[in-house]
Amino acid sequence: MKGRDERMSFTEGQTYLNCIGGSWQPARSGQTFPNANPATGELLGSFPLSGAEEANAAVAAARKAFETWRLVPAPKRGEILFRAGELLKQRKEDLAHTMTMEMGKILKETRGDVQEGIDMAFYMGGEGRRLFGYSVPVELPNKSGLAMRDPVGVVACITPWNFPIAIPTWKMFPALVAGNTIVFKPASDTPHSALRLVEILYEAGVPEGVVNIVFGPGSTVGEALLHHPDVAVVSFTGSTEMGRHVAIEGAQTLKRVSLEMGGKNAVIVLDDADLDLAVEGILWSAYGTSGQRCTACSRVIVHKAVRRQLLDRLVPRIEQLRLGNGLDESVDMGPIINASQLEKIHSYIAIGKAEGATLLTGGSIANEGELARGTFYRPTLFADVTPNMRLAQEEIFGPVLSVIEAGSFEEAIAINNATKYGLSSAIYTQNIHNVERAKRDLTTGIIYINSGTTGAEIQFPFGGTRGTGNGHREAGLAGLDVFTEWKVVYTDYSGKLQKAQIDQ
Ligand code: UN1
Numbered sequence: 001m002k003g004r005d006e007r008m009s010f011t012e013g014q015t016y017l018n019c020i021g022g023s024w025q026p027a028r029s030g031q032t033f034p035n036a037n038p039a040t041g042e043l044l045g046s047f048p049l050s051g052a053e054e055a056n057a058a059v060a061a062a063r064k065a066f067e068t069w070r071l072v073p074a075p076k077r078g079e080i081l082f083r084a085g086e087l088l089k090q091r092k093e094d095l096a097h098t099m100t101m102e103m104g105k106i107l108k109e110t111r112g113d114v115q116e117g118i119d120m121a122f123y124m125g126g127e128g129r130r131l132f133g134y135s136v137p138v139e140l141p142n143k144s145g146l147a148m149r150d151p152v153g154v155v156a157c158i159t160p161w162n163f164p165i166a167i168p169t170w171k172m173f174p175a176l177v178a179g180n181t182i183v184f185k186p187a188s189d190t191p192h193s194a195l196r197l198v199e200i201l202y203e204a205g206v207p208e209g210v211v212n213i214v215f216g217p218g219s220t221v222g223e224a225l226l227h228h229p230d231v232a233v234v235s236f237t238g239s240t241e242m243g244r245h246v247a248i249e250g251a252q253t254l255k256r257v258s259l260e261m262g263g264k265n266a267v268i269v270l271d272d273a274d275l276d277l278a279v280e281g282i283l284w285s286a287y288g289t290s291g292q293r294c295t296a297c298s299r300v301i302v303h304k305a306v307r308r309q310l311l312d313r314l315v316p317r318i319e320q321l322r323l324g325n326g327l328d329e330s331v332d333m334g335p336i337i338n339a340s341q342l343e344k345i346h347s348y349i350a351i352g353k354a355e356g357a358t359l360l361t362g363g364s365i366a367n368e369g370e371l372a373r374g375t376f377y378r379p380t381l382f383a384d385v386t387p388n389m390r391l392a393q394e395e396i397f398g399p400v401l402s403v404i405e406a407g408s409f410e411e412a413i414a415i416n417n418a419t420k421y422g423l424s425s426a427i428y429t430q431n432i433h434n435v436e437r438a439k440r441d442l443t444t445g446i447i448y449i450n451s452g453t454t455g456a457e458i459q460f461p462f463g464g465t466r467g468t469g470n471g472h473r474e475a476g477l478a479g480l481d482v483f484t485e486w487k488v489v490y491t492d493y494s495g496k497l498q499k500a501q502i503d504q
Contacts, residue, residue, distance in 0.1 A: 015046045021061030022208025038104040038335040039325040039374040047191040050216035055224035058212035062154040062181040063230045065209030070151050070179040077177050078128015083204035085121030099193045104334035105289045106326035116166035119458045124173035142494035149484035151179030153232035156225040158185050160237050162292045164193035170474040171235040175483040184213045191215050229253050240467045258472040258482040262395040263423035265453040266299035268412045271306050273428035279313045285452030287379045290333050291399035295424045297453040300403045301412045318379045335374040342375040345398030352391045357382040387415045417443045422465030424453040
């Protein structure tokens, strides 16, 4: 690969490169942006501050590579993903460390993030020998019909910083096995994990130009991809506000746009719940990744009969959570991704108090000792929250949890469903009737029974209703639909003109 020796493995303070058409190159302007560790503030490296020019060059390279990649037999494309899965496995520990350093979540979680990439590599690698279409009987004699999947073309993958390996693999691996080529624009807070993933794909055997990575802001690189006529699909994960913009702009060139956006996920605790189990699920799903997951639990809807008992168990456990550098295995919660997110999270404390909610614990920036070097926020719990408060409606994307009281099963379900988001919900109950009613009545894309709101597995569709998505799903079989076009082939071997619907 051209320029490969310019690309070295992770060294602090190093300048990294875009990969366009298999060639590693800086931004044409020569400018870079810094990548910093949110736990310590230290500079980890610099990445190319690219713009429209680099994005357009990457689309041209991907468009060219598409003409040959689409003709590579799908089982061979799948084998490359199997090799990528092996490399991810071999480098899991190293990748987890890199990820913890650039975005802060604790090692246990960054290992899980890489594991999702490994799982997706093997799952989608297997699709190389499936990619099922179907044949069904046709209405005329001596004729057959076949529905098959075609790749769509150039796919732009625009990804967030909270799952820097997992989410890109959910987009790139199904796209690749189906025969598409890729321009990858990762979040500017996590460029290094993204770069490592692209290196692995090339090492696994992806031909030049099939995967391209362009670092830089959404406002230049992202916009160029959104408006480029040769980009066929935009797969985006991020805020609902930005997702709406992607959909509107993408519509101008009739792109297929797949959106995964915000969440305001709840854990419902009924009066017959195992409260100790519920506390574990709430802690893990509300404060894991410092609450910075689209699946994070940010509301607890508790039956009034067990509210007091639940709070009595929950508050001391929250106060025991240890904040610190995620590389330290004894730490429970790492930093917030950056200073502007920290400020945004903190602004909700005043909002919640003004609305009349009761702050039970947390509610402040943590800056004692070593923590002052990073961007840390104390795990926070509000009680006496009512369903329409901003605390209960807006995605905060941080460790801020609101407890809402409900008087009945029906009320709890109604509160759960009444937000503009619809990603994930959880219910704790030991009553089989409540389980079945919850499965029927909860209107989110993912439901957990007696478990928290996080922990989706890649063999199932991932995504949500209402403002969380636009009807598409990632992962599982459904994940292929975004990256394939149905093509139907009718073959008439009767040797005469047969007219469907006319010749009866
Ligand atoms: C996200 O929050 O953006 O279910 C993805 C989970 C993870 C994926 C979360 N497997 O929480």
